[in-house]
Amino acid sequence: MFRSAPLDYDPRDVGEHKRLIGKMFGDEESWRTRELLDSALADPEFYFDALGQVRMHSWSNGRVALVGDAAWCASPASGAGAELAMVGAYRLAGELAAAGGDHRVAFAHYDAHRALVDKKQQIGPNVWLMVPKTEGGRCARDIVARLPLMKLAGMVERRIQARNARALPDYRRAA
Structure with missing residues (x-):
């Protein structure tokens, strides 16, 4: 890279x-x-x-809706593609079921998924650290990558994300 x-x-x-x-x-x-x-x-x-991101104002047009990278590619470096695709597919299917198949209602509610997508599309220090701009940045990356703290930092980040995660809607009643 x-x-x-x-x-x-x-x-x-x-x-x-x-x-x-x-x-x-x-x-x-x-x-x-x-x-x-x-x-x-x-x-x-x-x-x-x-490496690129897709940022769209709407994930649907008429009777067609996009999901996953076609709708909101976070970036191959974000590590969030599979999560967003799975959650997006779940939300789209659930909203279609909840709306009794009325795509106009379902697609409007599907847009509530945007908060998670916006959060995952923020390029954080992991990307800046992976591909630094300067020689000093490359040295810092190499030093940090060798530290035993990296595993601990990853565990802490996953715990924070799990604690801040919002539950997905339960669509079972809609089916």
Whole structure:
């Protein structure tokens, strides 16, 4: 991964993708970067993409509703994609059942899921730490990554999230 201003490139041109990666990491001599770069550039299944988010004002139009990454991709670096997809699918199905199949009512209520999505779309220190902008940031990341406190910090974060989690609606009565 690397940070940059938005890049102008053809998303279908794998040769261009390889040139971009070669340019970004070609002068890097630390660890096994050269070996990894050569291997990646030689791979016939090379994959390159930008980390991005989908932010939409509405997740439905007419009788069509979106769920998961199609509606609100938090970012591949957020670690929230599966959670949001599962909760979103549950909420959409539940609201359709609760509304007796009236999609207009269901889709309006489905939008209540937006609070969780907005929270998960906030890019936090985990992404900034993973892909720092400066050499000093890279050094800080490498030091923090080696600390035994990382496992503890993850456990604390999961406990805080569990404590602050809101219960999902119970749609069983609607079915």
